[in-house]
Amino acid sequence: MSFDTLPPPPPLSQLCEAGQVALFLDFDGTLIEIASGPDAIDVPDNLPDRFDILAARLEGRLALVSGRGLDNIHRHIGALTIARAGSHGADRVLADGSVLGEHAQPLMPQVIEALADLAEEYGALLERKAHGAALHYRSNPESGEAIGVAAAAIASENGLVVKRGKCVAELVRPGADKGGAVAAFMKVAPFAGSTPIFIGDDVTDEDGFIAAEKLGGFGIAVGERASQNARYHLPLVKDVHAWLNL
Numbered sequence: 001m002s003f004d005t006l007p008p009p010p011p012l013s014q015l016c017e018a019g020q021v022a023l024f025l026d027f028d029g030t031l032i033e034i035a036s037g038p039d040a041i042d043v044p045d046n047l048p049d050r051f052d053i054l055a056a057r058l059e060g061r062l063a064l065v066s067g068r069g070l071d072n073i074h075r076h077i078g079a080l081t082i083a084r085a086g087s088h089g090a091d092r093v094l095a096d097g098s099v100l101g102e103h104a105q106p107l108m109p110q111v112i113e114a115l116a117d118l119a120e121e122y123g124a125l126l127e128r129k130a131h132g133a134a135l136h137y138r139s140n141p142e143s144g145e146a147i148g149v150a151a152a153a154i155a156s157e158n159g160l161v162v163k164r165g166k167c168v169a170e171l172v173r174p175g176a177d178k179g180g181a182v183a184a185f186m187k188v189a190p191f192a193g194s195t196p197i198f199i200g201d202d203v204t205d206e207d208g209f210i211a212a213e214k215l216g217g218f219g220i221a222v223g224e225r226a227s228q229n230a231r232y233h234l235p236l237v238k239d240v241h242a243w244l245n246l
């Protein structure tokens with residue numbers, strides 16, 4: 001649905017009074033502004049501490065669910081002590097540091113080589129990740145279509161999946177999706193039995209919205225991208241912070 005036809009969500013305090021809520025938060029474009037490149041982001045101070053305060057309000061039912069690797073998130077904002085899923089949901093860790101589900105696997109070296117060649121050919125930026133790799137074409141958006149086609153061919157030759165996002169095409173192993181992460185967290189304490197709310201801005205967050213709806217909750221789309229599956233909308237990153245009282 002078009003972003004401007006979705007209503008704003010009810011206040012979080014009201015939702016928490018009505019029952020137990022679990023929050024699943026995307027990172028880029030939701031909690032921090034989109035920047036010119038993966039390392040150009042401007043990160044608010046003390047984000048891990050602020051997450052801890054929010055998690056305490058929710059009795060631990062808070063998880064960050066990002067396309068970035070968790071090592072990358074930690075490098076940018078510091079170590080997290082809330083539940084978190086990186087690599088598009090493939091790498092899941094509970095608040096106590098225990099891994100939820102199987103350990104995620106890195107991509108094969110020949111795939112990284114093929115993506116590096118592609119990056120060179122189109123002047124794109126190759127972002128290497130613990131469990132995937134992304135080609136960023138923000139500096140040359142016209143190359144996005146060709147990069148997408150070439151990335152899809154590499155994916156199909158190697159049994160991988162392409163994730164599209166804002167000026168990015170990423171290769172991941174099958175099964176890496178944010179909906180899977182939401183479903184996995186919702187099976188275990190302290191999430192089980194609560195109402196999941198997923199907040200995100202990008203196409204990969206649609207899986208999170210769908211999973212939240214399926215489990216009795218809903219999605220909140222952020223920004224100007226039209227969402228097919230969210231129930232509510234917040235226009236800007238600062239509105240997300242305000243809604244969360246982060």
Ligand SMILES: O=P(O)(O)OC[C@H]1O[C@H](O[C@H]2O[C@H](CO)[C@@H](O)[C@H](O)[C@H]2O)[C@H](O)[C@@H](O)[C@@H]1O
Pocket residue numbers: 026027028029030033034035036037038039040041065066067068069127134136138165166167168170202204
């Ligand atoms: O799921 P997310 O936490 O939103 O992560 C999605 C991707 O975010 C990053 O790329 C995006 O943000 C960059 C910085 O603002 C921007 O330059 C890029 O164009 C965006 O696609 C990150 O680099 C990727 O690894 C994440 O998968």
